[in-house]
Structures are given as C-alpha cells and as structure tokens.
Amino acid sequence: MRRKKSSIVWIQGITCNGDSHSFYNYESMKSFSKDFEMLYHPLLLLKKSFQEIIEGEDAFDFLIIEGALSKDKSIIERFGYGMEDIVDALSKRAKHIICAGSCACYGGVFRLRDEKSIFGLLFSGKQKGGYWKDSSNVINLSGCPVHPSWIVDTLYALKENKKVITDEFLRPKEIYAYLAHHGCIRNEYFEWKVDCKGFGHKEGCLFYEQGCLGPMTHANCNKILWNNVSSKTRVGSPCVGCTEFDFPRKSLYETQTNMSLPQAPVGISKRAYYALAGVAKGFKIERLEKRLMDEDN
Amino acid sequence: MKITKEIVERIEGEAVLELEWEKNKINFAKIKFFNYRGLEQIMVSRPLYDALVITPRVCGICSSAHANASILAIEDCYTSFGENLNISAKAKAIREIVLNIEKIHNHIKWYYFTILPELKKIDNNGKKTAYAFAQKEWFEAQKAIVTILKAGSIFSGQWPHASFLMAGGVTCDPLRSDVTQAQNIVDEVIDFCEEHIFGMSLSEFLGIDSSIQIMGSNSSLSDGMDILMRHGFDSIGRSFDKFIALGESYMYDEASKAVKTTVVKADVKFVSESLEHTFFESKANGYTYSKSAMYKKNYFEVGPMARLIIGKDPLIRDFHRRFKDSVVTRVVSRVAEIAHLLNRTQYLLRHLDISQVSCKKPKIHLKVLSGEGVGAVEGARGSLIHRVRVKEGIIKEYDIITPTVWNLGNGSQENPSIAQEAIIGIDSISKADIVFKSFDVCSVCTTQ
Known part of the structure; x- marks a missing residue:
C-alpha cells in the first residue's frame, strides 16, 4: 500500500527553465507520481493555478525554487507579484524548501549581471546571506542544471524523515561529497599526467590544458551519469564546475595555472599533489601515449 | 473602446496581453514580457569560447540550438579573420543529430505538455481534466521525451545544457557501439510516435499528402485536429502568410523566405532587430x-510551418491550401516535423563515418582572433541567430535573436507583428490564448 502523497509547489525566479526541463527527464516519473503530487508547476496545466496557490492558505510539503531571486520587480515578477510576495508568502506554508539549481542556491549565471540585487535564496555566491539571511528548512541542490535524481532522491529522503547530512552550502553529502572527477573514464590519464591533445579524442585528461574542473567540483555526475548515459567528460568536454558557487568562472576552456602548474584537486595540499605529479610525469607510459584503439597491435 | 489585460501562462513563463476590443472583437494586442536577465551583457569581456557554456543557459528547452548557433558564429569569426575551418562530415552530422533530437523532444513535449491539455480543456467547456502526472498517455509521452534525449546525450554528454561543441568540430569521439545504442533508442521513439502520434507507420506518414488522411487516423494528432476543427481553428490564427527560414536544413537548398507558397532566397544580413516599444528604447514609454x-x-513567421512551406512538403502544402496559415496548419506542421526529423536522424546515424576526425584545431590562436561572426540555425521554434564581435579572443559584443522575437514582436496597429495579426479579429480570450500558444512561445528565450 502506498502512503499519503506529499505535495509540491514549484516556483521560478530569474531562470532559463533548465532545472524544470532536467526534472522532466526523470525516468521513473510514474512511480514518483504515486508518492508525490505536483500541485503547481509553471509549465504545466495542473490542479492549481498560480492565483489559487498564491491566494490559498493550505499548507503543503515542498516548495521548490528554481532560478535566482531579486527584490527588483522591474526585472522579475510573476503574474504581477514581485518575488517578495511570492517567496515569503509560500515559504510560510511549506514544510521544506528546496533550491533546485545553482541560480536558486547562489544566484548562478544571472547574478553576474548585478551582484548587488540578484541572489540565491540563502547565498550570494560564496557569501552566506542571499535573498534571506538564513532559514532552517532549506536544502540546496546546486547544478546548472540540477540532475533529476538529485531532486527526486532528496524529496524521498525528506518525505521519509531521513536525516539529510549537508555540507557548508547546505547540499546533501550523499550527492555532493563526490567529485565530478570520480568515475571519469579518463582517470588513468589523470594519474599519469597525460593530457588530451586538443579536443575530439577519447584519450587524455582534460585537466591540464582544457580547463576541466572535475577534481574540484562537488557532484556525482560521473557516478550516476546524465540522461542515464553520459557526462561532459565522457564526450570529451571539460567539467565547467556548474555545482559550485563561482559558476560560471571566466575562461572555461583554459586551465588556470600558477607558475604553469594547475590548481591542486580539492582538499589535497599543493605539496602532496605536485610531488606526486612530478613523479608520475617523470615516467613515459607508452600505452597511455598511444591511441586507445591502435591499429598497429 | 474596452481594454483588458490577460496573462498567457504555460509558455515557458508568462506574457501579458493588453487587448483592445471593438464590437466584441480584438482590435489590437500589445504583447508584454516583463522579465529580464541580460546574458548578452554578461558575455562581454569574457574569452570567446565561454559563449559555448553561457549561451545554452539562455534557454533550458533549446540549449543545444543556442550552442549550435554560438559555434557557427565563433567559426564565422575565424572565417572573417582569414581561416576557413574545415569541419568534418562526421562532426557536422553529430551537430545535426543533437539538434534534431532536441527538436523532436521539443515538439513531443509541446504537443503533450502544452497544447493538447489546453485543447482538452476548451473541449470540456473550459474545465480542467487531470492530464499531466495523471493519464497514461502523458506518462508515455514523458517517457518518449526521456528516451529521445538519451540518444542525443550519447553525443552531447547531457541535456539540457550540453557541452560538446568546439571550434573545428565536436568534442566527442563516438564508438560504433555508441551509434548502435543511439539508433536503437531513436527506433523506440519511432515506435511511440507511430502508435500515439501518427497512428500509422513512419514511412506511411511521410508518404501522405492530404489532410484527410491525418484526420482519418486513430492518433492523438487526429484527436487534437478534431477539437481544433470543432472550435473553428481552421480559420482562426491566420497571419500574413509570410515565412522565413535562415538556418540550414536538409529540407531546402538554402536560407529562404516565402510569401504564400512562392519561395525565394534570403540572406541573414538583412535581418534587423527593432527596439520599438521596449524598455531598452524608453524606460518611460516602453512596455516590454x-x-x-x-x-x-x-x-x-518562423518555425516548423515556415520550414515545411519553404521545403515544399506535400502534406503541409495541402493543409495550407485548405486552411492557410491558421492554427490548424501551424499545429500539424509542428507535429509532422517530428516524422521528418526522426527519419533524417536515423539516416544520419546509419551513415555516420566514425573514422573521420572529430575536431580539427584552428591554426589561428584564440588570443589573436579578432573579427565578427554570425551563426544561424533552425531551432525547434524557428530561426535562431547569434552575432558576435571579438577582439584578440575577447567578446566585445554578443547579440542573440531568438525565434520567439520573430513571431511575437510588437508592431503598430498599421503594421502589426505576426502574432498580433493572428490575434486581431478574435472574439474570445480562450481562443486568443490557443492562437498565441500555437506559435510554441518561449518566454525565457524572448528576453535574454
């Protein structure tokens, strides 16, 4: 027997709708709909209209916020309401609040136009304090876009009253304790410091030249994969660090170096990293210098 | 004269229609979009390739179209600086496969997520029936969307907001097994479309040339047609019968425009953007x-109807002969294009020569690249244009013209835009709402 369905209200601030469309890529939507009811979503004709939701008084379980927030009504409003009228009113009726995507978490790409008036809900970039100073019932699911499983898995955990352990940015550790680097099929090239010779190759690591931020980006992309089939690094593109507060950094296709050395992976001291890298670089591993599928042997 | 304000929702956001009424008919409509993001501004002073990451964020539903327009604009900068990048047939095919798949997904999503529920509501005297997250048909359509996007992600890594393009080609280097998987996934979606949308096999559908054959089929397309005809949409929503398609397509030889069914060559250099009635022109008097x-x-008008009229598709020509550029022809065009795109994508996958080079690195170093470039692609909703000016590898100016600003501009009473012309003369809000939605409006794209 199924339990009572939990209710969701989904609202949007300054957005591209990418998190919504990513959510609609969830593979087991029918099963999901047996446990959750979407009362309102801006893209679909559902049970409640925006007016009914905003004018209503009923409590609901989850408020999902997509997009950056601003109190400036001249750049963002919905149905004549400013974000203050929407977010503040609805959050009082929600048990949990989920920020879906990097814009709602930190302000994201749209914050770059005006960092003084565009924020994430609880963070402004790295800084604590965004649209609100603080709140105790918020979970951040960063990513540009957010992965559908991150939303669904978090909704289930909260519905079932499981303790969700979070990091300093209020992100569930189950997802964000991993790095995009984990599960990358180019890992052996990273270990032996063999870089990718340009773009469009199966071989080589994208960390040294092409700007890959996999070793410093918190996300399980290469563990669970995107669209259940691939990831940026699997198709030869560098990780752009889209789950982090500083996304999008400048020069996304170039590795930022200090005295021609790349940054050390997150949590690894420069000394440890450069010592190991120096040793690995000292050896020329013939197998790794060749094409993966070499016609000569 | 009576003036009313209506909100059109579920168009990837909202728009406000300010309607002027005369004798119970719409005399004029002002179309207002109130949200602004400023991505064109955000790109200034960044390295050129950053546009490949930032421009997809213009739009969550057509991110690959933006990425494609961006790479063409970037490559055009190299051309203007004296280096003609030679893109391999394989890289070109992969770019088209990913774009086609995004379009197939868009059209299926628009039909089942947007227009069909609205038509059902109109047919039910304005009362909602539980459809999304409720009916089997909706779940199956959602599954088809998930499935087709998986096929594209084999090459693009993810959807939305894929990164797989680079000056000189694509970053992926697929294996034979990747192509096989993509082919079989596309085949599954063909099955879905044959059963639910076409009501016949894909090859049969591609062979029909008469509207009667669609109406006689047992499919959700004919269900939608039925409702549209019953409510008079075969004569509602007509605009100027003027079409344009500036991006490349296998359906026609070159960028073209058509007035009624007469097709002539067009060139992206004659495209201009008007700031009339916008807040950019006047903070005080602008309204959008x-x-x-x-x-x-x-x-x-841009979009699938424009492409199929320009491509002289026999089925859409038949619809056009009978119903002109009405809502019915616009809706059928969007759905019929799914069949063309599926067929074309299977062809491209079958003939993909994976032994070719994925990406040829430009000889000119990015740090010295200066010039201007234009990229035009056919996105789901029509012609999408990116223009960039670069100096020593740094973006100086970036301009994006989206399909929705072609269809939903704001003209004057004497010279109305495409959507304004389509709405003038209508006698009810609910009908005007459907006409508006028949353009598959994308609010987020409208204001970058």
Missing part, C-alpha cells in the same frame, strides 16, 4: 523587454 526581429523591415 521583448525586441522584434524583422527581415528588410518586414515581419515573417
């Missing part, structure tokens, strides 16, 4: 953030 795109100062 949406600009208007024009070709030689004239409004043209």
